[in-house]
Amino acid sequence: MNLNATLIGELIAFTVFVLFCMKFVWPPLNGAIEARQKKIEDGLAASDKAEKELERVRLEAAEQLTEAKTQAADIIDQAKKRAALIVDEETTRGQQEREKIIAQGHSEVESERSRVTEDLRKQVATLAVVGAEKILEREINQAAHSDIVEKLVAEL
Amino acid sequence: MAAEEVTLSSHIQHHLTNAKMCSTDAGLAFNKACADSGFWTWHIDTLAWSIGLGLIFLWIFRSAATKSTTGVPGKFQCFIEMIVEFVGDNVRDTYHGSSKLIAPLALTIFVWVFLMNLMDLIPVDFLPAFAGLVGETAFGMDSHDVYMKIVPTTDINLTAALAIGVFLLMIGYSIKIKGIIGFIKELTLHPFSSNNKLVQVLLIPFNLLLETIALVAKPFSLALRLFGNLYAGELIFILIGAVGLMQLPLHFIWAVFHILVIVLQAFVFMMLTIVYLSMASSDNH
Numbered sequence: 001m002n003l004n005a006t007l008i009g010e011l012i013a014f015t016v017f018v019l020f021c022m023k024f025v026w027p028p029l030n031g032a033i034e035a036r037q038k039k040i041e042d043g044l045a046a047s048d049k050a051e052k053e054l055e056r057v058r059l060e061a062a063e064q065l066t067e068a069k070t071q072a073a074d075i076i077d078q079a080k081k082r083a084a085l086i087v088d089e090e091t092t093r094g095q096q097e098r099e100k101i102i103a104q105g106h107s108e109v110e111s112e113r114s115r116v117t118e119d120l121r122k123q124v125a126t127l128a129v130v131g132a133e134k135i136l137e138r139e140i141n142q143a144a145h146s147d148i149v150e151k152l153v154a155e156l
Numbered sequence: 157m158a159a160e161e162v163t164l165s166s167h168i169q170h171h172l173t174n175a176k177m178c179s180t181d182a183g184l185a186f187n188k189a190c191a192d193s194g195f196w197t198w199h200i201d202t203l204a205w206s207i208g209l210g211l212i213f214l215w216i217f218r219s220a221a222t223k224s225t226t227g228v229p230g231k232f233q234c235f236i237e238m239i240v241e242f243v244g245d246n247v248r249d250t251y252h253g254s255s256k257l258i259a260p261l262a263l264t265i266f267v268w269v270f271l272m273n274l275m276d277l278i279p280v281d282f283l284p285a286f287a288g289l290v291g292e293t294a295f296g297m298d299s300h301d302v303y304m305k306i307v308p309t310t311d312i313n314l315t316a317a318l319a320i321g322v323f324l325l326m327i328g329y330s331i332k333i334k335g336i337i338g339f340i341k342e343l344t345l346h347p348f349s350s351n352n353k354l355v356q357v358l359l360i361p362f363n364l365l366l367e368t369i370a371l372v373a374k375p376f377s378l379a380l381r382l383f384g385n386l387y388a389g390e391l392i393f394i395l396i397g398a399v400g401l402m403q404l405p406l407h408f409i410w411a412v413f414h415i416l417v418i419v420l421q422a423f424v425f426m427m428l429t430i431v432y433l434s435m436a437s438s439d440n441h
Contacts, residue, residue, distance in 0.1 A: 002197075004199070005197060006174075006197070006198055007320070008317075010203070010317030013203075014264075014317055017210045018261050018264045021214065021217070021263060021264045022260040025217045025218055025221050025260065028222070029237060030259070032226050032233075033237050033241060033244075035226040036226045036227075036229070
């Protein structure tokens with residue numbers, strides 16, 4: 001045990017080292033650690049919050065999706081109904097049109113037939129008269145006997 | 157046989173002697189010339205190595221501090237922060253006051269003492285032999301007159317200086333927290349107390365004696381524990397170094413074991429410092 005002046009030197013060195021450490025080493029290092037801990041803590045809290053928000057939004061989205069699906073089904077239903085209605089209507093209308101056209105055709109054919117019949121009658125009458133004239137020659141007056149011919153024609 | 161014993165013991169003696177410096181009438185003197193210089197002798201090897209290692213500690217940690225970022229830390233910063241956090245946790249667990257001094261003090265003690273202890277793992281003959289060579293070639297000295305003890309913690313002056321520093325802080329904290337009256341009361345009214353005033357007064361000398369011993373024992377235990385452990389370790393390294401080739405496995409085993417010792421002693425010194433200062437700062441005795 002030889003205590004000597006080295007003790008004093010070391011005491012001074014020790015004091016200086018501790019003071020330097022206290023002023024320039026510990027605060028920045030510890031500060032950096034604590035700041036990072038705070039940052040990580042905040043980050044974790046934010047991620048927790050975001051996760052909850054995500055869950056909420058996911059539920060909301062699912063809800064909206066279901067709603068949209070229901071709406072779409074409704075719309076499709078309505079459209080189907082409407083389509084059926086239109087098809088029905090059109091079918092009916094077509095039917096009517098067809099019947100109308102057929103009826104018109106019938107009446108046209110009818111009127112044509114009666115007109116042709118009339119023409120034929122007239123031509124037969126004329127032919128009969130001409131034939132009779134040729135047979136009877138002058139004896140028969142066209143004017144005096146036309147009523148007989150008319151009666152003949154009507155009986156055709 | 158006798159001659160060899162003398163050689164061995166002088167070899168050991170040489171290893172365990174500090175390089176001394178003192179001022180005499182003829183100017184600065186060294187080593188053996190300082191045998192009579194008494195208190196005003198300086199162990200220049202202890203001073204140089206300890207201050208050098210202290211500066212290395214401060215440089216490493218200061219450079220980590222200036223480069224420190226609150227973002228993703230690099231590996232170097234992680235390593236430094238690990239030490240800082242380790243010390244900080246121990247301080248927070250043990251010292252329940254608020255003090256800007258305790259944590260940096262603990263960090264300084266832990267790392268500085270660890271670095272000084274670490275010098276013990278350098279093979280005992282390397283640096284002293286190198287110093288002897290330098291002394292011989294550069295200064296024309298006899299290499300046996302060149303002393304170089306590279307482990308500062310094997311010098312009682314250093315461990316005592318640390319312990320005295322802690323002791324002064326203990327007294328300072330006691331007075332700061334409890335006041336001078338409170339401190340004196342603590343020294344005189346415990347552990348024996350009585351409701352009877354007269355008995356109490358009679359008990360004061362006993363209390364003072366006991367409490368003073370308890371108080372003074374703390375720096376003594378701090379200084380002597382560190383010194384004793386490292387001095388003994390160093391001595392065993394020197395002895396192992398003197399046994400020829402067998403030293404290789406022995407040295408390895410003792411060095412591995414010593415890795416534990418040097419960390420543990422640095423840790424114990426730091427922890428006890430915190431505990432003592434915590435006791436000094438708390439009112440309940």
